[in-house]
Amino acid sequence: MxxxxxxxxxxxxxxxxxxxxxxxxxxxxxxxxxxxxxxxxxxxxxxxxxxxxxxxxxxxxxxxxxxxxxxTFVISPKWYLIVGVLCFISLGVALFTNMRFDDSVVTIGNPATWEPIPTPQWVVWLHQHFPLNPARWATLGTMSFMMVFTRKQTDRLAVLISWIPFSVSLLPSSVSLPLGSDGIRQVIFSALPIIQPVSIGATCEYGIIFALGIALYIWTRNRIISLTPWMISITLTVAPFLWSLMQETLWEQTRNPIFRGLAPVSWGYLWSAISSVIVHLIGAVLLLFMCKRVESSSIRLRKLI
Amino acid sequence: MRNERLRGYLDVILLSILLEGDSYGYDIAQQVSDQTHGALAIKEGSLYPALKRLEANRFIEGYWGTDKDSGPRRRYYRITDRGKSHLRKLQEEWNAEQRLLSVFFDKVVPE
Known part of the structure; x- marks a missing residue:
C-alpha cells in the first residue's frame, strides 16, 4: 500500500x-x-x-x-437521489389515493347495489391537493435518478429532453396536432406504456426512443444519458404492472376490499410486461452498440481530418 | 490581485499553459507558481477537478505518457481546437470587462 x-x-x-x-x-x-x-x-x-x-x-x-x-457534477448527485426517492414515494401515494378515492365493493349486477367504502379524510385531501398522475411521478423519478449520471449542462438538458416523447400525448391538441394527423399521433403516442411489445404503436415508439437515444449520444457523448428514454419507457411499462401485482397480492393475502382490483392479473398481462421489458433491454443493448460504432466512426473521422 | 478572483480565471490559466505545449498536473502547478513568482497560491490538488471539467467539456484531451523513456507514467493534457476557441472567447470577455471597468477606474485619482 x-x-x-x-x-x-x-x-x-x-x-x-x-x-x-x-x-x-x-x-x-x-x-x-x-x-x-x-x-x-x-x-x-x-x-x-x-x-x-x-x-x-x-x-x-x-x-x-x-x-x-x-x-464534476455542479449539483451533488445526493440531491438527485433524494428527489428521485421522493418522486417514487409520491408515485406510491398517488396510486394509493387513486385506488382509495370513491372506492366501492363491486358485485355482479346493478351498479346501484354496489356498496361504497368510506373514503378517509386524508385521501380526500390528497385527491384535492396532491398531483395524482402516476405516469408523471414515475417519469420524474426516473429522470431524477438519471440526473445522477450527468456531468455537464448538456447532459442535464438531454435528460430533460428525454421526457418530450412521453409528454406529447399530454399536450393540448391545439399544440400537438401540427405534429401529425390526429390518427397518427394517437397511434404513436398512446403506445406508452408499451405493454404490447409488438404492435404498430409500440414499434413506432421504439423507433422514436432509439432515434432519440442516438441523437442524445451524438450530442452529449454520454452513453448512460442516451439510455434515459429507454429507462423512462421501462419504468412506465413496469410500474402499472407492479402496482396491479401488488394490489392483487394484498387482496389475496388480506381479503380487504380496498385492494380488490377491477380485474385479476392474468398470465397474458404478465407475459406482455416481461416480453416488453425484454424488447426494451434488447433495444438498449443495441443502442449501446450503436453508440460504440458512432464513437469509433468519429475517432476515425477526427484522425482523417 | 486577490487569489479568489484569480481562481475564477483558472480555466484561462490552465488553457493558456496548455497552449504552450502538452503538460501534466504537477508540471502545470509548477508553471503557475513560476510564472506568477508564487503570488498565486492555489492548492495543487484543486487543479485536477478543473482539468477533468475542461476535459469533460472537450476543451482539453488527456492521455497517458511518460516524461522520458524510463520516466513514471503521467497523465498529459493537450488543448483542443475547441479549447483554443474557448480561450479566445474568454480573452474577448476579459478585454470587454477591462474596457468597461476602466471607464470607472479612470476616475479614481491615485494617492
Missing part, C-alpha cells in the same frame, strides 16, 4: 465517481504527490517533512472532495 493511499481514498470517498475513474484519479494524484515529495527533498527537507509539505500544498481531503463534486 502506498503511503498516500489513505489520503487519496479519503479524497475520493463519496465523490460518486465510477470505480475506473477513481483508479485513474488516484494514479494521477499519486504521481503528483511523489513528484512534489521529490521536489521538497531536493530542496533539503527530510523525508517526513517533504511528505507533510506535499500533502499541505495539495490541499485537505474535505476541500478537494467538495471541489471534485462541484466541478
Amino acid at each position: 502506498n503511503r498516500f493511499d489513505a489520503y487519496l481514498y479519503q479524497i475520493l470517498n463519496g465523490t460518486y465517481l465510477h470505480k475506473q475513474e477513481k483508479v485513474a484519479w488516484i494514479e494521477e494524484m499519486q504521481s503528483h504527490l511523489e513528484d512534489s515529495v521529490q521536489h521538497y527533498r531536493v530542496a533539503g527537507l527530510s523525508d517526513e517533512q517533504a511528505h507533510q509539505r506535499a500533502l499541505a500544498s495539495f490541499g485537505t481531503a474535505k476541500e478537494l472532495r467538495q471541489q471534485i463534486i462541484r466541478e
Whole structure:
C-alpha cells in the first residue's frame, strides 16, 4: 500500500465517481504527490517533512472532495437521489389515493347495489391537493435518478429532453396536432406504456426512443444519458404492472376490499410486461452498440481530418 | 490581485499553459507558481477537478505518457481546437470587462 493511499481514498470517498475513474484519479494524484515529495527533498527537507509539505500544498481531503463534486457534477448527485426517492414515494401515494378515492365493493349486477367504502379524510385531501398522475411521478423519478449520471449542462438538458416523447400525448391538441394527423399521433403516442411489445404503436415508439437515444449520444457523448428514454419507457411499462401485482397480492393475502382490483392479473398481462421489458433491454443493448460504432466512426473521422 | 478572483480565471490559466505545449498536473502547478513568482497560491490538488471539467467539456484531451523513456507514467493534457476557441472567447470577455471597468477606474485619482 502506498503511503498516500489513505489520503487519496479519503479524497475520493463519496465523490460518486465510477470505480475506473477513481483508479485513474488516484494514479494521477499519486504521481503528483511523489513528484512534489521529490521536489521538497531536493530542496533539503527530510523525508517526513517533504511528505507533510506535499500533502499541505495539495490541499485537505474535505476541500478537494467538495471541489471534485462541484466541478464534476455542479449539483451533488445526493440531491438527485433524494428527489428521485421522493418522486417514487409520491408515485406510491398517488396510486394509493387513486385506488382509495370513491372506492366501492363491486358485485355482479346493478351498479346501484354496489356498496361504497368510506373514503378517509386524508385521501380526500390528497385527491384535492396532491398531483395524482402516476405516469408523471414515475417519469420524474426516473429522470431524477438519471440526473445522477450527468456531468455537464448538456447532459442535464438531454435528460430533460428525454421526457418530450412521453409528454406529447399530454399536450393540448391545439399544440400537438401540427405534429401529425390526429390518427397518427394517437397511434404513436398512446403506445406508452408499451405493454404490447409488438404492435404498430409500440414499434413506432421504439423507433422514436432509439432515434432519440442516438441523437442524445451524438450530442452529449454520454452513453448512460442516451439510455434515459429507454429507462423512462421501462419504468412506465413496469410500474402499472407492479402496482396491479401488488394490489392483487394484498387482496389475496388480506381479503380487504380496498385492494380488490377491477380485474385479476392474468398470465397474458404478465407475459406482455416481461416480453416488453425484454424488447426494451434488447433495444438498449443495441443502442449501446450503436453508440460504440458512432464513437469509433468519429475517432476515425477526427484522425482523417 | 486577490487569489479568489484569480481562481475564477483558472480555466484561462490552465488553457493558456496548455497552449504552450502538452503538460501534466504537477508540471502545470509548477508553471503557475513560476510564472506568477508564487503570488498565486492555489492548492495543487484543486487543479485536477478543473482539468477533468475542461476535459469533460472537450476543451482539453488527456492521455497517458511518460516524461522520458524510463520516466513514471503521467497523465498529459493537450488543448483542443475547441479549447483554443474557448480561450479566445474568454480573452474577448476579459478585454470587454477591462474596457468597461476602466471607464470607472479612470476616475479614481491615485494617492
